[in-house]
Structure formats: structure tokens, C-alpha cells
Amino acid sequence: xxxxxxxxxxxxxxxxxxxxxxxxxxxxxxxxxxxxxxxxxxxxxxxxxxxxxxxxxxxxxxxxxxxxxxxxxxxxxxxxxxxxxxxxxxxxxxxxxxxxxxxxxx
Amino acid sequence: xxxxxxxxxxxxxxxxxxxxxxxxxxxxxxxxxxxxxxxxxxxxxxxxxxxxxxxxxxxxxxxxxxxxxxxxxxxxxxxxxxxxxxxxxxxxxxxxxxxxxxxxxxxxxxxxxxxxxxxx
Numbered sequence: 477x478x479x480x481x482x483x484x485x486x487x488x489x490x491x492x493x494x495x496x497x498x499x500x501x502x503x504x505x506x507x508x509x510x511x512x513x514x515x516x517x518x519x520x521x522x523x524x525x526x527x528x529x530x531x532x533x534x535x536x537x538x539x540x541x542x543x544x545x546x547x548x549x550x551x552x553x554x555x556x557x558x559x560x561x562x563x564x565x566x567x568x569x570x571x572x573x574x575x576x577x578x579x580x581x582x
Numbered sequence: 583x584x585x586x587x588x589x590x591x592x593x594x595x596x597x598x599x600x601x602x603x604x605x606x607x608x609x610x611x612x613x614x615x616x617x618x619x620x621x622x623x624x625x626x627x628x629x630x631x632x633x634x635x636x637x638x639x640x641x642x643x644x645x646x647x648x649x650x651x652x653x654x655x656x657x658x659x660x661x662x663x664x665x666x667x668x669x670x671x672x673x674x675x676x677x678x679x680x681x682x683x684x685x686x687x688x689x690x691x692x693x694x695x696x697x698x699x700x701x702x
Binding site: 477508510512514519520522525531563565567570571572573574575576 | 619621628629630631634642644645678680682684686687688689690692693694695
């Protein structure tokens with residue numbers, strides 16, 4: 477099985493900050509990685525797929541990078557709507573999610 | 583635009599079978615490229631992929647649940663279903679149905695989620 481590990485688990489930041497979340501895979505997953513945003517009581521929303529492709533309608537302040545086993549999600553300038561929990565998901569083999577990173581207001 | 587809607591009992595007794603249905607609207611469940619999946623989220627926890635049934639009818643399950651899970655499709659009703667047997671309190675979770683027409687196991691269509699509680 478492929479395990480996904482996100483860091484940090486919690487991140488405190490302010491509006492306007494640049495933030496980065498890391499996701500590491502236990503095996504090489506090439507670029508088969510997605511990022512989701514989830515707000516309380518809501519279904520997740522797809523932000524990034526294939527490691528760096530921006531889903532249609534997602535603001536350009538979100539970007540993804542990486543390949544193989546190490547990946548990052550970057551938000552270039554935090555907006556109030558961005559405070560949420562973020563999950564990575566590998567889809568190279570089945571669909572394992574990371575444990576999540578909660579982005580909190582500092 | 584495809585829309586998904588989960589339905590089923592919100593309370594299941596321990597050792598019984600959890601059964602949920604996802605109704606697909608705005609598209610055909612038989613259309614190529616879809617992996618019709620179930621994803622669950624334990625209260626206050628992260629996301630766990632449960633399994634899928636593909637547009638070809640093939641199924642694949644999370645190994646941790648494989649012995650207890652069945653996912654099936656009813657093309658006449660444009661629905662797919664989840665059956666999880668021998669449930670315990672550890673199966674209490676919000677269950678989402680999810681999919682994307684991309685020949686990949688990722689998700690941009692989600693249901694609103696349904697909470698299933700396992701309790702006597």
C-alpha cells in the first residue's frame with residue numbers, strides 16, 4: 477500500500493501570507509497526486525491534479541509542484557476564504573489520502 | 583453537470599450491514615471514464631477511500647475493508663451502491679459518493695455526504 481504523509485498537521489497564518497504544505501508518498505507515484513480543500517460540513521473540493529495542474533475555476537494563487545515522492549501545495553497570498561483543511565491524494569494505485577493539514581488564522 | 587446524491591439509513595446496528603445508494607443525475611453512469619467511488623470520513627478525521635466501480639463494471643476496494651465491502655451499479659436507475667457488512671462503531675462516518683470523468687481515480691463530483699452511525 478502507498479502511504480501519504482502531510483506536514484504540518486496544523487498551520488497558523490495570516491491573510492496575505494505565502495504558505496506551503498508538503499505531502500510525501502511512501503513509494504514513487506510519478507505525478508499522480510491531487511490536492512483538495514475541505515471546509516467544515518462540506519465535501520472536499522478538487523484544487524490541483526497531476527501534481528501541478530490547476531482545476532478549472534480554482535484561483536491562480538494555488539499552485540502545486542513535485543513528482544516521485546515529494547509534493548507541495550503553495551498558496552501565494554492567503555485570502556480569508558482559504559482557511560480550511562487541505563488533503564493530498566495519490567491516485568497512482570488506488571486512492572490514498574494524506575491525513576490533512578488544517579490552515580488556521582493566526 | 584453531474585450531480586451525486588447519497589441516500590440510506592443514518593443508523594445501523596452493530597454486526598449488521600450498512601447499505602447506501604448514490605443517485606447520479608446530469609449524466610449517464612455508463613459513460614466512459616468514470617470511477618464511481620465511495621469515500622468516508624470518520625468524525626473529526628481525515629478522508630478514507632473505500633472503493634470504486636468503474637464504467638466497465640470492474641471493482642476495486644481498499645484492502646483494509648475488502649473483506650466486508652461490495653460496490654454495485656444499477657444502470658437502469660443511474661445509481662451505484664455501497665454495502666458494508668459486519669459493521670462496528672469504527673464504521674461510523676460521513677460517507678461520500680464521488681467521481682470524475684477522467685479515467686483516473688480522483689474526484690471533482692461529490693455528494694453532500696451522509697452520516698451513518700453504528701450503534702445499538
